[in-house]
Amino acid sequence: MTVTRFAPSPTGLLHIGNVRTALHNWMLARKDGGRFLLRIDDTDTARSREDYVAAIRADLDWLGLRPDGEVRQSERFDLYEREFARLVAAGRVYRCYESAQELELKRKVQLGRGLPPIYDRAALALGEADHAAKAAAGEMPHWRFLLDRDAAIAWDDGIRGAQRFDAAQMSDPVVRRADGSWLYMLPSVIDDIDMGITQVLRGEDHVSNTATQLQMFTALGAEPPRFAHEALLTGSEGKLSKRLGSLGMAELREQGIEPEAVIALLARLGTSDPVDPALRPMELAAALDLTRFGRAPARFDEAELQRVNAAVIHRLSHDEVAARLPDGMGAAAWQAIRPNLSTVGEAAEWWAVVRGPVAAPVMNSEDHEYLKIAANVFEQIDWDLPEARNESWKFLTANLKETTGRKGKALFLPLRLALTGREHGPDMAALLPLIGRDEALARLAGVRAAA
Numbered sequence: 001m002t003v004t005r006f007a008p009s010p011t012g013l014l015h016i017g018n019v020r021t022a023l024h025n026w027m028l029a030r031k032d033g034g035r036f037l038l039r040i041d042d043t044d045t046a047r048s049r050e051d052y053v054a055a056i057r058a059d060l061d062w063l064g065l066r067p068d069g070e071v072r073q074s075e076r077f078d079l080y081e082r083e084f085a086r087l088v089a090a091g092r093v094y095r096c097y098e099s100a101q102e103l104e105l106k107r108k109v110q111l112g113r114g115l116p117p118i119y120d121r122a123a124l125a126l127g128e129a130d131h132a133a134k135a136a137a138g139e140m141p142h143w144r145f146l147l148d149r150d151a152a153i154a155w156d157d158g159i160r161g162a163q164r165f166d167a168a169q170m171s172d173p174v175v176r177r178a179d180g181s182w183l184y185m186l187p188s189v190i191d192d193i194d195m196g197i198t199q200v201l202r203g204e205d206h207v208s209n210t211a212t213q214l215q216m217f218t219a220l221g222a223e224p225p226r227f228a229h230e231a232l233l234t235g236s237e238g239k240l241s242k243r244l245g246s247l248g249m250a251e252l253r254e255q256g257i258e259p260e261a262v263i264a265l266l267a268r269l270g271t272s273d274p275v276d277p278a279l280r281p282m283e284l285a286a287a288l289d290l291t292r293f294g295r296a297p298a299r300f301d302e303a304e305l306q307r308v309n310a311a312v313i314h315r316l317s318h319d320e321v322a323a324r325l326p327d328g329m330g331a332a333a334w335q336a337i338r339p340n341l342s343t344v345g346e347a348a349e350w351w352a353v354v355r356g357p358v359a360a361p362v363m364n365s366e367d368h369e370y371l372k373i374a375a376n377v378f379e380q381i382d383w384d385l386p387e388a389r390n391e392s393w394k395f396l397t398a399n400l401k402e403t404t405g406r407k408g409k410a411l412f413l414p415l416r417l418a419l420t421g422r423e424h425g426p427d428m429a430a431l432l433p434l435i436g437r438d439e440a441l442a443r444l445a446g447v448r449a450a451a
């Protein structure tokens with residue numbers, strides 16, 4: 001069974017890039033009928049915040065990406081301790097004492113000699129007496145994972161294809177600080193094993209971590225999961241700007257963006273499949289194919305999100321939005337108004353136009369006369385007859401065209417202006433029955449003539 005996870009650090013709000021990773025992991029799990037787990041990476045207790053944990057859960061909930069389980073790293077220190085002890089016993093982690101300055105100096109010297117700036121493993125030469133002396137002097141060690149420099153590091157990346165790294169060109173990573181706290185690398189592997197993760201999908205900024213972590217899986221006696229690394233998100237003009245990079249879900253929600261729009265766009269951005277606002281999240285999941293993800297950065301454009309959002313709204317049923325519509329706004333009104341909306345919130349403005357009052361427009365005397373005729377024609381409609389009521393706009397305009405010889409804008413615009421107070425808007429044929437007979441008549445008759 002496929003088990004995926006989304007592992008955010010609660011040191012900030014989810015931004016569009018994190019959400020994309022979460023979504024793709026959710027889709028992978030849903031596609032296979034597997035499990036999608038949330039892992040809160042809060043080993044950094046100083047920077048992690050409870051309000052961010054709450055916001056992450058709320059954002060995933062809003063998006064409909066509900067996890068099938070959740071673990072928190074801060075509750076799992078015992079497990080890390082036990083697994084770490086196994087690595088100590090196996091000699092796969094070792095104690096080091098170099099300060100940041102010393103390491104920096106070593107790097108400079110190596111670079112000066114044209115050597116790769118990797119840790120020289122000097123601390124491996126220390127004996128028990130050396131460690132005892134350090135301890136007596138109050139020096140606490142930090143720990144590095146001992147890479148196996150003879151083992152080939154290779155994997156078949158779900159997106160990038162065959163990957164190969166040379167461990168001899170890599171530094172033994174620090175996995176634990178001198179104060180006993182954990183760095184990201186090892187707890188993540190311990191959790192992926194413990195949680196039974198079968199597929200890790202994350203940003204390509206983690207590719208070199210994967211090279212290291214693969215050896216950790218092996219050192220802990222586990223079969224590594226499959227890995228896939230997706231190209232990072234960029235703005236439409238290159239790098240993701242600071243503003244876009246930190247664009248949170250709450251902000252999108254306030255702008256009237258629907259979760260389905262975020263999902264429709266992010267599901268396909270950076271793939272060779274077209275963004276399709278008609279597809280629902282489960283359908284998108286079913287059609288997910290990692291091989292269609294490109295290596296080039298995926299460009300995120302807010303204007304595109306707004307377009308997708310409008311297209312999503314134009315497909316939402318009345319049932320899906322009823323709770324967010326003004327009182328009394330029924331299915332017929334939603335159907336009529338929906339094609340004109342860029343946000344669901346705008347429905348209230350059009351509903352106010354339907355209900356009235358609308359400001360009576362001032363018109364030249366010709367149009368004023370024209371509307372008087374229109375009112376007379378309109379009065380002939382037998383409003384109690386549903387067919388007549390529903391065809392009222394067609395009847396009115398056909399009749400006026402015939403009797404006044406007007407056509408196009410001259411025929412339609414004065415009517416629209418009188419009936420809605422606006423030059424543009426939803427289809428009048430759908431709007432007019434909603435406005436109702438008496439109100440429509442009053443609006444046609446209420447137009448003032450310019451002095």
Ligand code: GLU
Nearest residue numbers: 007008009041188202206
């Ligand atoms: N907490 C890590 C991050 O946000 C998780 C990376 C991973 O998926 O392993 O980058």
